[in-house]
Amino acid sequence: MREFELIDRFFFQETQKEKNVVLGIGDDCAVMTVPQGHDLTVSTDSMVEGVHFPRGMAADKIASRALCAALSDIAAMGAEPRWITLALTLPEADKNWLAAFSESLHHHLKRFNCALVGGDTTRGSLNLGIQVMGIVPKGTQLTRAGAKIGDVICVTQTLGDGAAALALLEQREVLRQPAQDYLERRFYAPEPQLKAGVILRRYANSAIDISDGLLADLGHICDSSNVGASLDVEKIPISSAWREQVADEKALQWALLGGDDYQLCFTLSVEQLALLRENNEIALTEIGNIRAGSGINLNFEGRPFSLPQNIDKQHRGYQHFD
Numbered sequence: 331m332r333e334f335e336l337i338d339r340f341f342f343q344e345t346q347k348e349k350n351v352v353l354g355i356g357d358d359c360a361v362m363t364v365p366q367g368h369d370l371t372v373s374t375d376s377m378v379e380g381v382h383f384p385r386g387m388a389a390d391k392i393a394s395r396a397l398c399a400a401l402s403d404i405a406a407m408g409a410e411p412r413w414i415t416l417a418l419t420l421p422e423a424d425k426n427w428l429a430a431f432s433e434s435l436h437h438h439l440k441r442f443n444c445a446l447v448g449g450d451t452t453r454g455s456l457n458l459g460i461q462v463m464g465i466v467p468k469g470t471q472l473t474r475a476g477a478k479i480g481d482v483i484c485v486t487q488t489l490g491d492g493a494a495a496l497a498l499l500e501q502r503e504v505l506r507q508p509a510q511d512y513l514e515r516r517f518y519a520p521e522p523q524l525k526a527g528v529i530l531r532r533y534a535n536s537a538i539d540i541s542d543g544l545l546a547d548l549g550h551i552c553d554s555s556n557v558g559a560s561l562d563v564e565k566i567p568i569s570s571a572w573r574e575q576v577a578d579e580k581a582l583q584w585a586l587l588g589g590d591d592y593q594l595c596f597t598l599s600v601e602q603l604a605l606l607r608e609n610n611e612i613a614l615t616e617i618g619n620i621r622a623g624s625g626i627n628l629n630f631e632g633r634p635f636s637l638p639q640n641i642d643k644q645h646r647g648y649q650h651f652d
């Protein structure tokens with residue numbers, strides 16, 4: 331199969347005017363209209379076989395995981411996804427692989443009201459680059475830099491699922507059903523918190539998505555906002571699907587240090603939190619407070635808490651050039 335035939339067959343989509351696409355796949359660039367009163371948000375993610383996902387992972391799962399993880403950055407800004415481009419490097423043009431990959435990609439794109447407007451296709455070892463583009467009403471984007479002293483720190487849903495799933499897939503951990511099914515679903519299609527992000531525009535002072543682990547990502551909020559944080563680690567929500575099957579210490583390490591959760595961590599004033607709770611718009615758990623200073627203090631039921639000194643590397647947020 332030739333390159334253009336491949337693009338035509340698996341990736342071409344009719345231009346979607348309702349998504350403000352003036353010109354989609356087929357020309358040198360795509361052309362889109364940003365609706366009046368909005369700004370464009372853009373982010374790129376790379377997914378390399380053997381680094382971001384295990385070798386031999388099924389094509390449909392690669393597509394869903396890559397897209398969902400990429401869209402998590404759009405959620406963290408409080409933006410709404412509109413368009414993506416896909417840079418795809420493949421060892422061979424395997425029709426079955428491409429059919430499964432593109433079907434899954436289009437399925438999830440539709441779910442998120444998003445259009446594939448262009449890309450690039452090359453031969454090499456399997457890797458994909460997804461650029462996601464979204465829109466946000468001018469001046470309303472959530473950032474890492476807005477946390478204020480006295481803010482409450484919250485997370486959307488359970489943490490540690492990403493690390494638990496990876497441990498399961500790499501056979502470092504044996505878990506019973508239905509924990510296995512739950513974690514595999516979370517790993518292959520982590521749900522980007524897009525609805526929560528849009529709602530939080532009206533309440534939160536700062537937000538980030540948890541891709542490198544809570545401590546690492548909350549640390550980014552602290553650094554960008556010039557504040558410190560205190561966490562009550564016993565409050566961190568951990569899924570009951572696997573909690574009982576894993577030692578307390580490990581569960582907590584996964585929740586604090588494990589990456590790939592794709593939940594939002596956000597901060598907001600006590601008043602805004604009360605309002606958000608009253609309106610009951612999103613699931614959330616309070617896990618700590620923003621304070622003056624820098625760094626993150628950990629407390630367990632009111633007492634200072636520290637993580638063991640020599641934590642396995644696999645429990646830490648991923649650093650590519652460590």
Ligand code: ADP
Binds near residue numbers: 342358446
């Ligand atoms: P150029 O050489 O001008 O960069 P290409 O020949 O690489 O363009 O691509 C032709 C068209 O197909 C372009 O509109 C490009 O955006 C699109 N395209 C290429 N690969 C993909 C892909 N994997 N998914 C979606 N669109 C793609």
Ligand code: MG
Binds near residue numbers: 358
């Ligand atoms: Mg060109």
